[in-house]
Amino acid sequence: MKRYGHGLVPGAFHPPHAGHHHLVRTARDRCERLTVVVRGSASDTPPLEQRVAWMREIHPDVLVVGAGAEDVYAGPERVDAVFVAEPHPSEPHPSEPYPSEPYPLGAYGAETGAETVLVHPEHALSDTAVREDPAAFWDFLEPPVRSALTRRVVVLGAERTGVTTMALALADHYRRRGGVWARTRYVPDHARAYGGPALAELRSSDFPVIAQGQAEREEAAARDGSPVLLCDTDAFAAAIRHERYTGTTSTATAAVAAHGRQHLWLLTDHRGVDCADADRLRPWMTARLLTQLTRTGRRTAVLTGPHEERLAAAVAAVDALLAEGPHLTEPLPELR
Structure with a gap:
């Protein structure tokens, strides 16, 4: 099999999936050096910068660069081969970034006789289908x-x-759906396991550490779970807890919360929940959480009534979120 000095793989990778990674790995195995050019813009969803970061993490042994709609590739040396995927037998009209015609090499600074190498894809994956329903292709996506x-x-x-x-x-409800949903993860409240002390015994300096630990565990679970993740509190809740137990705000804890990537908050109302040692601060905590959720524009559903009614309302809110999808935009035609 012919080998090359410097290879090039261009594409939108919008989002990157198993078909793209097979193309990159095939090219990497046949080249001394490989450059992947990710095309797009900051206005895309996901934005160009994020797709570049994904490809760099997934392919740490190749050079990954980003290029806008008006940019051309200008590498440090000539390109010997440009790798693209050939049409899959079951997909007569291959999707982006697998064009039915090879990329115009001049657009990537390869006018010096670079060879076009067609790679047979392992999977007949449509970028459009992946964007429209990521959950259906979950196993073809990297962490x-x-x-x-x-x-x-x-x-x-x-x-x-x-x-x-x-x-x-x-979490149990969504696991029961089976398939990819069986991997639905639950992230426990990190404060409960932090150092062992009761919440009232925590120091102010403990809260940002707890918030950061909660965020890290959430991130690990999101990489390894299903299309939905259930979290028992988060960094935002830790910031409100700081107020509850110390009487002051915590800038450091709020800073962790500001970098959160959550999409829906389900607030459990204190009313109707029996508590032998209920105190006057439960109503305050409920009101404070709701006020801050509203003030910061977080999507919120308040759960009231007996458990069965709360669970039904929670499922309805989560299902509505899932039905909307992640809102992945179509790439510009010139970037496909």
Whole structure:
């Protein structure tokens, strides 16, 4: 099999999936050096910068660069071969970035006689189909892409209002759907396991550490789970807890919350939940959470009534979120 000095793989990778990775790995095995050019713009969803970061993580042994609609590739040396995928027998009209005609090499600075190498794809994957229904192609996506596309749902509320019970019930509900949904993950409340002390015994400096730990566990679960992730509280809730137990705000904890990637917050109401040692701060906590959720524009559903009604309302809110999808935009025609 012929080998090349410097190979080039261009494409939108919008989003990158198993077909793209097969193309890149095939090219890498046949070249001394390989450059992957990711085409797009900051206005895309996902944006060019994120797709470049994904490809760099997934393919650390190749050079990955980004190029806008008006840019051309200008590498440090000549390109010997441009790798593109040939049409799959079961897909007569291959999707982006697999063109039915080879890329015009001049657009990538390869006027010096670079050879076009067609690679037979392993899977007949349509980029458009993946964008429209990522869940249907979940197993063809790598961990960083799954993490970004996972719909993250947070259950939060005052103490002893059924937060953990609800988060676990929701995770079980979606696992029962089977298939890829059977891998639905639940992220427990990190504060419960942090150092062992009760919440009231935590120091102010503990809260940002707890918030960061919660965020890291959430990220790990999103990379390894299903298209939905259920979280028992989050960094935002940790910031409100800081107010609850110290009487002051925590800038450091709020900073962790500001970088969160959650999509829906389910607030468990304290009313109707029996609590032998209920205190006056439960109503305050519920009101404060709702006020801050609303003020910061977080998508929120308040869960009231008995458990069965709360679970039904929670499932309806999560299903509505999932039905909307991750809103992946179509790439510009010149970038396909």
